Amino acid sequence: MASIPSAAPQGAEQKMIEFRAVHKWYGDFHVLKDINLVVRRGERVVVCGPSGSGKSTMIRCINRLEEHQKGQILVDGIELTPDAKHVEAIRREVGMVFQQFNLFPHLTVLENLTLAPVWVRKMPKKEAEELAMQLLERVKIPEQAKKYPGQLSGGQQQRVAIARSLCMRPQVMLFDEPTSALDPEMIKEVLDVMVELANEGMTMICVTHEMGFARTVADSMIFMDGGQIVETAPPKEFFANPKSERTKLFLSQILSH
Amino acid sequence: MTDLAQSPTQSLENGPPGPALRAWHWARGHLFNGPVNTILTLVIVYAFFRVVVPIVRWALIDATWSADSDRACQAAGGACWAFLGSWGRFIIFGRFPYGEQWRPALVLVLFVVMLAVSARPGMRGRTLIAIWLGGIVAVAALMWGGFLGMAYVETELWNGLPLTLILALGGVGFAFPIGVLAALGRRSKLPAIRWLSVAYIELIRGVPLITLLFMASLMVPLFLPTGISIAKLWRAEIGFALFFGAYLAEAVRGGLQAIARGQYEAADALGLGYWQKTCLIILPQALTISIPSIVNLFIGAFKDTTLITIVGIFDVLQDANTGLNDPAWRHAYVEAYATIGMIFFAFCYFMSRYSQYLERRLRRSGTGPRRQ
Numbered sequence A: 001m002a003s004i005p006s007a008a009p010q011g012a013e014q015k016m017i018e019f020r021a022v023h024k025w026y027g028d029f030h031v032l033k034d035i036n037l038v039v040r041r042g043e044r045v046v047v048c049g050p051s052g053s054g055k056s057t058m059i060r061c062i063n064r065l066e067e068h069q070k071g072q073i074l075v076d077g078i079e080l081t082p083d084a085k086h087v088e089a090i091r092r093e094v095g096m097v098f099q100q101f102n103l104f105p106h107l108t109v110l111e112n113l114t115l116a117p118v119w120v121r122k123m124p125k126k127e128a129e130e131l132a133m134q135l136l137e138r139v140k141i142p143e144q145a146k147k148y149p150g151q152l153s154g155g156q157q158q159r160v161a162i163a164r165s166l167c168m169r170p171q172v173m174l175f176d177e178p179t180s181a182l183d184p185e186m187i188k189e190v191l192d193v194m195v196e197l198a199n200e201g202m203t204m205i206c207v208t209h210e211m212g213f214a215r216t217v218a219d220s221m222i223f224m225d226g227g228q229i230v231e232t233a234p235p236k237e238f239f240a241n242p243k244s245e246r247t248k249l250f251l252s253q254i255l256s257h
Numbered sequence B: 001m002t003d004l005a006q007s008p009t010q011s012l013e014n015g016p017p018g019p020a021l022r023a024w025h026w027a028r029g030h031l032f033n034g035p036v037n038t039i040l041t042l043v044i045v046y047a048f049f050r051v052v053v054p055i056v057r058w059a060l061i062d063a064t065w066s067a068d069s070d071r072a073c074q075a076a077g078g079a080c081w082a083f084l085g086s087w088g089r090f091i092i093f094g095r096f097p098y099g100e101q102w103r104p105a106l107v108l109v110l111f112v113v114m115l116a117v118s119a120r121p122g123m124r125g126r127t128l129i130a131i132w133l134g135g136i137v138a139v140a141a142l143m144w145g146g147f148l149g150m151a152y153v154e155t156e157l158w159n160g161l162p163l164t165l166i167l168a169l170g171g172v173g174f175a176f177p178i179g180v181l182a183a184l185g186r187r188s189k190l191p192a193i194r195w196l197s198v199a200y201i202e203l204i205r206g207v208p209l210i211t212l213l214f215m216a217s218l219m220v221p222l223f224l225p226t227g228i229s230i231a232k233l234w235r236a237e238i239g240f241a242l243f244f245g246a247y248l249a250e251a252v253r254g255g256l257q258a259i260a261r262g263q264y265e266a267a268d269a270l271g272l273g274y275w276q277k278t279c280l281i282i283l284p285q286a287l288t289i290s291i292p293s294i295v296n297l298f299i300g301a302f303k304d305t306t307l308i309t310i311v312g313i314f315d316v317l318q319d320a321n322t323g324l325n326d327p328a329w330r331h332a333y334v335e336a337y338a339t340i341g342m343i344f345f346a347f348c349y350f351m352s353r354y355s356q357y358l359e360r361r362l363r364r365s366g367t368g369p370r371r372q
Helices: A055-062 A084-093 A109-119 A125-138 A154-166 A184-199 A211-217 A235-240 A245-255 B008-013 B019-030 B035-061 B070-076 B082-093 B102-119 B125-144 B160-186 B191-205 B209-223 B232-257 B261-269 B274-311 B316-324 B333-364
Strands: A015-026 A029-040 A044-048 A070-075 A094-097 A172-176 A203-207 A220-225 A228-233
Touching: A015 A055, A015 A203, A029 A055, A029 A203, A029 A228, A044 A055, A044 A211, A055 A070, A055 A172, A055 A203, A055 A220, A084 A094, A094 A154, A094 B261, A109 A125, A109 A154, A109 B274, A125 A154, A154 A172, A154 A184, A184 A203, A184 A211, A203 A211, A211 A235, A220 A235, A220 A245, A228 A235, A228 A245, A235 A245, B070 B082, B082 B102, B082 B160, B082 B316, B082 B333, B102 B125, B102 B160, B125 B160, B160 B191, B160 B232, B160 B274, B160 B316, B191 B232, B209 B232, B209 B274, B232 B274, B261 B274, B274 B316, B274 B333, B316 B333
Parallel strands: A044 A203, A044 A220, A094 A172, A172 A203
Antiparallel strands: A015 A029, A015 A070, A220 A228
């Protein structure tokens, strides 16, 4: 712990996440090609693009669920290296919400939330439970605390998953298609929680096709295709006046219905 | 039964028929519907009277309950339970000093109590560990003795049912951590650990248990420095633990493979270290999935303890054989083996029922793993 440089004092211009010429291959397949990206503290970034474009892979590199082979990734000034201590330090600061929720089915909702604070942050159990209940209030399901994930609806499970990540008091939240596995009537309850989170100033990187959410929340839009960042722009400009042909095609496909 | 005053259609449904009639309807519907079922029913009834009735006659009605030798039983023509009157106590306790046999008897009670307490729902892990550590100390103290006026008894004289239970529970108790570690090792990213685990599992699984027991009892002493010796019982115990550890590793691996990748990723993303992830997230789910195959192995292991005879350790089965060497009871072998069979069946049946109950409970409370 002590050997890891702690976060510098807060500043609006501070770089939270930085990609420097990052490449990644799956065997011969070049998934990420020369990714350069800076996300500042408090910034909300929405990543979109056709499936297979590498957007999930890119954000999964940030907490090293995937390893990159070339270039540098810095999170809060700490470079991601294979050193397990560095990786664990970064994972403590980066929360992630998955498409498939990935709640722990053998633990109650409350236990899902308190597990990491108690074991990783060494927080006293009582304090962790109070924090967990606060966060469950925030995602509007405190009454489900004693239930098991299997007893909840998809939307409720995803809100629990968001609360579970927040329980670690992360600096950044990553969302990997958080609404793609949900039934349509449950998408809104999850997006509402995410909008609220954005309004509170959380740094967020969100892979999603929910363009309404992107318009309301995003500071910048990133369009990826074929493993490359094709276009980066503020949402207004991005939707009204996309520059590249590929972006235009993609937008016409997903906005047409 | 039927009210004739009512219309015919109603009369059929009017009121429930009496029990005798209901039984007859049921029998006609289920036992005699068609020629095949009728023949089957008759065959089964015939077999019942030819097989079950003679067994009951032999075991209970014509049985001899007290006699000095099997000659008296032969006259009666039934089972010779008098054999157990003479040799039953030896079968259970073997050559443990006669006057001290209350000690292994107490050990048996302790084991049953500990198993019963452990089987109760809602037992906390910490309490269980405390109970078993205390239990092991108590069992060791009672068996060895050598204090408080209890004579010292060497492991050579630990025989019979207490020995069988010590072998089985001890073997399984050591096999469990070995098996879990080997299963995890087989999936390790570190090649050295992976190959070591694979080598252990494949080597041990490829060798018959009897060979392993012989090796444990004959070859281990050769490798030990002079002056150090391990009692035969513990060498056999080590052999058992290694053997079942290898099988257990494969059972646990099956459970590990069933855990979705998302569970690992979620634990990683929260910053849990390898052991935290493994012990808090992965193993609880993997072991739940593996319960049926683990219990299956335990039942097999329990029965395989009888192979210990081969290295000259007297378990409950060998004690029964000793009893049959008594010239007075040479013909009581059916009774002797039936008794041993029932003892083993009782324990195995308990394990089997307990695992069914455990699975039901885990499924009902929703704690069982679900694919995501």
